[in-house]
Amino acid sequence: MEAKVRVDQRTKRLLTRIRRGEIAVISHAGLDAVCARGLVDAGVAAVINAQASLSDRYPNRGPSILLDAGIPLLDRVGEEIMTALKEGEKVRLQGSQLHRDGVLIARGELLTRETVERAAAAGQARMREELTRFAANTLEHLAAERDLVFQVLSLPDLKTRLTGRHVVVVTRGEGYKDDLLAIRDYVGDLKPVLIGVDGGADALLELGLRPDLIVGDMDSASDQALRSAGELVLHTYPDGRSPGRERLEQLGLPYVTVAAPGTSEDVAMLLAHDQGAEIVVAVGAHIGMVDFLDKGRQGMASTFLARLKVGHRLVDARGVSQLYRGGVNLRQMAALILAGFITAGTVISLSPFVRSFIHLVAIRLEVFGRHLWRLLGA
Numbered sequence: 107m108e109a110k111v112r113v114d115q116r117t118k119r120l121l122t123r124i125r126r127g128e129i130a131v132i133s134h135a136g137l138d139a140v141c142a143r144g145l146v147d148a149g150v151a152a153v154i155n156a157q158a159s160l161s162d163r164y165p166n167r168g169p170s171i172l173l174d175a176g177i178p179l180l181d182r183v184g185e186e187i188m189t190a191l192k193e194g195e196k197v198r199l200q201g202s203q204l205h206r207d208g209v210l211i212a213r214g215e216l217l218t219r220e221t222v223e224r225a226a227a228a229g230q231a232r233m234r235e236e237l238t239r240f241a242a243n244t245l246e247h248l249a250a251e252r253d254l255v256f257q258v259l260s261l262p263d264l265k266t267r268l269t270g271r272h273v274v275v276v277t278r279g280e281g282y283k284d285d286l287l288a289i290r291d292y293v294g295d296l297k298p299v300l301i302g303v304d305g306g307a308d309a310l311l312e313l314g315l316r317p318d319l320i321v322g323d324m325d326s327a328s329d330q331a332l333r334s335a336g337e338l339v340l341h342t343y344p345d346g347r348s349p350g351r352e353r354l355e356q357l358g359l360p361y362v363t364v365a366a367p368g369t370s371e372d373v374a375m376l377l378a379h380d381q382g383a384e385i386v387v388a389v390g391a392h393i394g395m396v397d398f399l400d401k402g403r404q405g406m407a408s409t410f411l412a413r414l415k416v417g418h419r420l421v422d423a424r425g426v427s428q429l430y431r432g433g434v435n436l437r438q439m440a441a442l443i444l445a446g447f448i449t450a451g452t453v454i455s456l457s458p459f460v461r462s463f464i465h466l467v468a469i470r471l472e473v474f475g476r477h478l479w480r481l482l483g484a
Contacts, residue, residue, distance in 0.1 A: 107178070109151045117141040118305055118326035124148050131195065133188055136161035137168030139280050146171060152178040152199050156185045159217065165229035169222045180204065183214035199356045223412050238409040240462055261377065262362045266318045266336055269382035271300035274389060274423075276306035276317075278326070282390025285423035286313055289387065298387065301378065303371050306390065307331035321377060322367045322370035324350030339363070339377065372412035379416045386416055389423045 113131040114120035118141060124130055126149030134141065153159075159169045159181050173180050176365050180199065187204075191197065198205040204212040215221075252314055263308040266432060274293065276282065286309060293300070298404040302310050304322035308331045311317075320327055325343075330340065332354070338361035342348035346365055366373050371391065378386045392423065414422060 107151060107200075107238060110194050110196055111125060111154075111191050111445075113188060113193055115473070119131055120303075121145070121148060122308070122326070122328040125148060127151050129154060129199065130411050131156075131187060133157050133185060134159070136163075136166045137172075139167040139171060140278055140282075142168035142171035144278075146175040146177065150177060152180065154180045154183055154187065154204065154212075155188050155211070155375040156183050156198070158182050160222065160225040161230065162225075163232060165226040169217055170219075170226070170404055173217065173219055173222060179213045179217045181217050183212045187212050259483055261339075261364055262382065264337060264339075264362070266299060268299055268378055270384050272296055272385045272387065273301060273378040273383040274387045275296045275301045275303060275378060276309050276389040277303040277371045277374075277391055278305040279311055279371075279390035282306070283312075284427065286310075289389070289423050292387075298385075299378075299383070301329065302327065302335070303374050307335060308391070309470060315422070319374075321364075321374040322350070323348055324353055328388060332357060337362070339373075341366065341373050343367075349372075375412055375416045375420065377391070379419060383419060386420050387423055388420060391422065 107129075109127055110122040111129045111130045111131050112120055117130075117134045120130055120132060121141070121144040125146075128150060129152045130145055130148075130150045135157040137155065137159040154170060160166065166266070169179055169181075178199065180202065183204070191206075195206065197211075200214045202213050203210055203212075231403040237474045241452050261480060274289070276286065280443045292298075299318045300310055300315055301319045301321055303309070304320070304324065305326035307317040307320045307327045311328075311331055311334065316334055316336070317331065318338055319336075320332065320337045321339045321341060324332065324338070324340060338354065338359060340348055340350055340354065340361045340363045342351070342365045344365050344367055346363075348363070351363075364373060364377065366376070375386055375388070376379050382392075
């Protein structure tokens with residue numbers, strides 16, 4: 107296989123520019139499901155990972171997603187590959203070897219279904235131990251991050267009104283596409299405020315929806331998404347640092363900042379809550395331990411506290427799709443037409459005037475038809 111390469115230390119950032127048929131060169135330990143699905147959707151020809159795609163702590167799903175899609179995954183090539191290759195140059199992948207201009211430049215392990223299944227079984231056996239560590243770490247950080255519950259986020263005035271409105275918070279988590287499709291009628295009919303959490307903004311654009319707000323550190327949203335949003339809310343560390351600030355300034359885009367611990371997903375939900383949203387609908391939200399381990403987090407203190415605060419206003423997208431049935435389906439339309447015919451028939455049968463009028467129209471149509479027939483016959 108020969109193709110052009112796209113190289114980036116951040117897989118999510120790479121997804122914003124890689125094209126179909128190209129080879130993704132990444133440095134991603136324990137490849138997570140969301141990034142793997144992004145690579146599949148992008149139509150990459152192959153993936154070359156400088157690090158180990160399989161986690162030795164839990165059964166991460168990324169490698170199996172790529173193999174299920176028929177995408178070769180060359181693993182543990184070494185960090186040197188990230189500087190040895192230039193963006194856009196062509197390479198040839200032959201088995202476990204990578205060549206450029208006929209010269210061997212790297213080799214790794216070409217993952218197989220058997221390799222992935224063995225790693226998954228080993229990871230599953232360690233889940234109990236990992237769960238214990240995860241829970242302990244969550245409890246340890248609960249006290250440190252309790253301000254998420256007891257303090258209102260310090261925000262500049264937003265142009266977008268959230269008070270009393272429904273708000274949809276879109277995170278590019280597992281199943282986010284199915285979640286969005288499930289609530290398409292709800293979004294079309296009720297016109298809620300749409301908040302994209304970083305790459306969640308691109309998920310909205312994929313369905314032809316424009317994000318009203320983008321909340322996050324702006325590392326995985328595309329330039330197109332950033333330019334299309336109504337407002338940008340840059341999530342910074344509590345000390346004010348943020349890796350995305352420079353990018354927004356280079357693009358010349360206005361933004362406001364919010365300093366808070368936790369994930370940008372947590373901050374987006376808290377922002378909606380503190381701004382008086384009536385309902386907060388979560389799309390692609392991270393809810394399970396594997397979701398958080400995929401994100402490289404060792405606990406979920408901030409997320410637990412954020413959900414605790416938003417609690418009574420928070421609804422999962424799948425719940426909305428079951429409770430909300432917007433629009434008019436074919437059965438409803440047929441019933442409406444039938445009711446119209448029944449009503450018209452009832453009026454005609456009870457009104458002498460209407461019966462006389464219809465009879466007169468019928469006679470005139472009959473006379474007109476006979477006259478037309480004579481003309482045509484002549």
